[in-house]
Amino acid sequence: MTVTHKKDMGLGVAAIAFGAWMFAEAxxxxxxxDFWPKVVAAGIILLGALIFVMGxxxxxxxxxxxxxxxxxxxxxxxxxxxxxxxxxxxxxxxQTIGYTxxxxxxxxxxxxxxxxxxxxxxxxxxxxxxxxxxxxxTKLFGIRFPGAFF
Amino acid sequence: xxxxxxxxLGALMNFNTLLFLFIGTLVGLIIGALPGLTGNMAxxxxxxxxxxxxxxxxxxxxxxxxxxxxxxxxxxxxLLGIPGTISSFATTLDxxxxxxxxxxxxxxxxxxxxxxxxxxxSAVVLMCLTVVLAEFALTxxxxxxxxxxxxxxxxxxxxxxxxLTKGLLSGFIGLFFACVGMDPQTGVKRYTFGxxxxxxxxxxxxxxIGLFGVIxxxxxxxxxxxxxxxxxxxxxxxxxxxxxxxKKLLPTxxxxxxxxxxxxxxxxxxxxxxxFLAYDVEKKISKDPDSFGQGDPKGVAxxxxxxxxxxxxxxxxxxxxxxxxxxxxxxxxxxxxxxxLSVGPVLFTDHADIAYAIFLAFFIANxxxxxxxxxxxxxxxxxxxxxxxxxxxxxxxxCVTGVYSISSNPFDVAxxxxxxxxxxxxYKFDIPTAPLIVxxxxxxxxxxxxxxxxxxxxxxxxxxxxxxxxxxxxxISVVSFFVPIISKAMxxxxxxxxxxxxxxxxxxxxxxxxxxxD
Numbered sequence: 001m002t003v004t005h006k007k008d009m010g011l012g013v014a015a016i017a018f019g020a021w022m023f024a025e026a027x028x029x030x031x032x033x034d035f036w037p038k039v040v041a042a043g044i045i046l047l048g049a050l051i052f053v054m055g056x057x058x059x060x061x062x063x064x065x066x067x068x069x070x071x072x073x074x075x076x077x078x079x080x081x082x083x084x085x086x087x088x089x090x091x092x093x094x095q096t097i098g099y100t101x102x103x104x105x106x107x108x109x110x111x112x113x114x115x116x117x118x119x120x121x122x123x124x125x126x127x128x129x130x131x132x133x134x135x136x137x138t139k140l141f142g143i144r145f146p147g148a149f150f
Numbered sequence: 151x152x153x154x155x156x157x158x159l160g161a162l163m164n165f166n167t168l169l170f171l172f173i174g175t176l177v178g179l180i181i182g183a184l185p186g187l188t189g190n191m192a193x194x195x196x197x198x199x200x201x202x203x204x205x206x207x208x209x210x211x212x213x214x215x216x217x218x219x220x221x222x223x224x225x226x227x228x229l230l231g232i233p234g235t236i237s238s239f240a241t242t243l244d245x246x247x248x249x250x251x252x253x254x255x256x257x258x259x260x261x262x263x264x265x266x267x268x269x270x271x272s273a274v275v276l277m278c279l280t281v282v283l284a285e286f287a288l289t290x291x292x293x294x295x296x297x298x299x300x301x302x303x304x305x306x307x308x309x310x311x312x313x314l315t316k317g318l319l320s321g322f323i324g325l326f327f328a329c330v331g332m333d334p335q336t337g338v339k340r341y342t343f344g345x346x347x348x349x350x351x352x353x354x355x356x357x358x359i360g361l362f363g364v365i366x367x368x369x370x371x372x373x374x375x376x377x378x379x380x381x382x383x384x385x386x387x388x389x390x391x392x393x394x395x396x397k398k399l400l401p402t403x404x405x406x407x408x409x410x411x412x413x414x415x416x417x418x419x420x421x422x423x424x425x426f427l428a429y430d431v432e433k434k435i436s437k438d439p440d441s442f443g444q445g446d447p448k449g450v451a452x453x454x455x456x457x458x459x460x461x462x463x464x465x466x467x468x469x470x471x472x473x474x475x476x477x478x479x480x481x482x483x484x485x486x487x488x489x490x491l492s493v494g495p496v497l498f499t500d501h502a503d504i505a506y507a508i509f510l511a512f513f514i515a516n517x518x519x520x521x522x523x524x525x526x527x528x529x530x531x532x533x534x535x536x537x538x539x540x541x542x543x544x545x546x547x548x549c550v551t552g553v554y555s556i557s558s559n560p561f562d563v564a565x566x567x568x569x570x571x572x573x574x575x576x577y578k579f580d581i582p583t584a585p586l587i588v589x590x591x592x593x594x595x596x597x598x599x600x601x602x603x604x605x606x607x608x609x610x611x612x613x614x615x616x617x618x619x620x621x622x623x624x625x626i627s628v629v630s631f632f633v634p635i636i637s638k639a640m641x642x643x644x645x646x647x648x649x650x651x652x653x654x655x656x657x658x659x660x661x662x663x664x665x666x667x668d
Binding site: 004007008011015022025026029030032033035036037040041043044047048050051054073075076077079080082083084086087088090091094095099103106107108109110111113114115116121122125126129130133137140141142143144145146 | 199201202315316318319322323325326329333335336338340341364367368370371372373374537538539540542543544546547548550551554555558560563564567570571574579580581597600601
């Protein structure tokens, strides 16, 4: 429970900081276009403060943990980070190399990160999906992809 | 009206459109049935594909995906005990026990016919009510449209999940993203960070694809799936339930469809509210309430007719007033904008054939769902055995390829990645994404109409109480905002008094927390 409250307090601080930045940027706009962003920024600051206070109150009220905590599956953040790396790498690769090869690699790498290990299925699925998508989007929808190769 | 119906029918009746209606029904059924993949995700992935189609084909395609994905969710709910979409959560309560008793075929048959009935009922209401509401909205000016936008924004209190403050924060962040780009009235740049790509604002479809598509893969990665997530499934016997059973279930279908359609029309109420409400009503009026939860066909028929009843209902405020009441209608709005169409009364005055074609597409999609659903149910065991881990990469490929194809701008791919990451951060902090989506869509509508109304009233806010329609809509917005808050507070007080009593509403609420959107 305390972890949730601490997380909420952190979220509150982040929201206040974001709202303050948004308000400061709105201050530099001329009268008219600045009205709505200022209202929105004030709302974000207010909500951030509320979330922080509620988190703080919850932290004070939360009883001390008794006995061992419940066993819960640990989130695999490394897998999440790996998928994000694959996506960012793909973003740059498809603009330089081309569509099909980076797409083939992205499908295979993502499935591998997610835990799929049957190579006999994974390789043809990745290859056929990337080629099929390329053909559908270029031939059927007339889309031109960037990059050196197809 | 008859002339418009004929024009709509004429626009729909060509090989290409009918083919895409068929493909859409098939795609929606399969994606809806796969646990972890939602109907909204299917629509988000397919919106870019519709860019190259003509408007009628594009919207008919998305309509069929919407209708059939809601039904598809019940298949895994019955066969695996895992709802494919949040709207099928209530179906699990009786569908899975039926399957375990060896009545999987009957449960699936009941679910198919109930969904078809609910969908057709809501399509009739959609056609009748939208036209009346749109005609009424012809008299609206900026003040009224501002009030309507506020009504749409007020729904964030009910779609905001368990924490109101976090729901509101999500909504305000959505309003921030709506500010990005050139100011629509003066052309002043706001929050563009010097990038020309942001001058036109955040590409809505790219943001939605990130929030629905990428996030599902990131959640799957976090779970650390083993790739062996195939579970033992019961055998599917005869799926035809017989006319006698149909006659017995007819009153249940009617009640479920009415509840679903009404709930669908209310912005922010959501499918899970409709399904649990229908289930609860059916249980309360049943002569044998104890049979519910043990495998009663009525426990499948009520939520399934209700969730497909929501489909047509949720389109009423979008098509008549331009206000999306949930994430699905926000996706439809994105598709309409991609086609260069405006929603609200102008759709009926300028493109009546397209508006009526959408209504008729709801009918045809639901009718197609009947034979296609019954046929496909035999192969569902094979489809459901495809592991989620293998699908992750394919979903990402669809996300980036689809979004790039809209305007051939690699920057949109970056937007997808950014919003995917933002959605994951929201998920980790228990912040719902639905309010962000609704506010991102409605933000500019609220802002520009408020400013125009202020100019017309020479800077005074008196237009809010001197114009009757504006006042009424704003009062409804206040009610719509505060009713869920008061209801939640009352529920919490009741729970404090008797903590052991679990109601259908509690289950609905907990299911919303587990699965943010359909």
